[in-house]
Amino acid sequence: MNGDSTRETGAAALVPAPRRLSEAALQRIERETKKFPPEQRQSAVIPALAIAQDEFGWLSTETIEEVANLLGMPPVAAYEVATFYHMFHRAPVGRHKLTLCTNLPCMLSGAGRAAARLKERLGIDFGETTADGSFTLVEGECLGACGDAPVLLHNNKRMCSFLDDDGKIDALIESLRVEGAASDGEGGV
Numbered sequence: 001m002n003g004d005s006t007r008e009t010g011a012a013a014l015v016p017a018p019r020r021l022s023e024a025a026l027q028r029i030e031r032e033t034k035k036f037p038p039e040q041r042q043s044a045v046i047p048a049l050a051i052a053q054d055e056f057g058w059l060s061t062e063t064i065e066e067v068a069n070l071l072g073m074p075p076v077a078a079y080e081v082a083t084f085y086h087m088f089h090r091a092p093v094g095r096h097k098l099t100l101c102t103n104l105p106c107m108l109s110g111a112g113r114a115a116a117r118l119k120e121r122l123g124i125d126f127g128e129t130t131a132d133g134s135f136t137l138v139e140g141e142c143l144g145a146c147g148d149a150p151v152l153l154h155n156n157k158r159m160c161s162f163l164d165d166d167g168k169i170d171a172l173i174e175s176l177r178v179e180g181a182a183s184d185g186e187g188g189v
């Protein structure tokens, strides 16, 4: 898996520069380091970067450096991890990142059609973000759920399975739009 190729487009580019990690995030990272011997705090770099990304939605150079300092490791080593894994973003992405698997089992089960429908409904291609900053569409590798093909991962956490017809794609997009509107109404992100 290589670095995220998501382009910085639309309203996502207007996301303000990240702040420093919150106290809650620092505590979560500290808890992750406790899973390793004290001299190997850097072994928690992947969960620590994931926690940082949960907080800001992406990983700026400053955030990566902050994580590296917390773990007592060279910033360049943390940067290498952040740029290697597809799940980490080096630029702001939409509120809903949709990663569609396009490996062979998913393609044989309808991922090509799902991709076409997603692109049509969202008006974007792979690697792009909608102008309102709501959705980013990403072409992904095998998500380890081939039996549920075709599959899509929402924000690196929620698996959406058997997306083999347009109605399911439409329903998914609509539910995420509603979810986003409700979150805005609550003053969410």
Ligand code: FES
Pocket: 101, 102, 103, 104, 105, 106, 141, 142, 143, 144, 145, 146, 149, 151
């Ligand atoms: S090929 Fe798509 S989840 Fe494995």
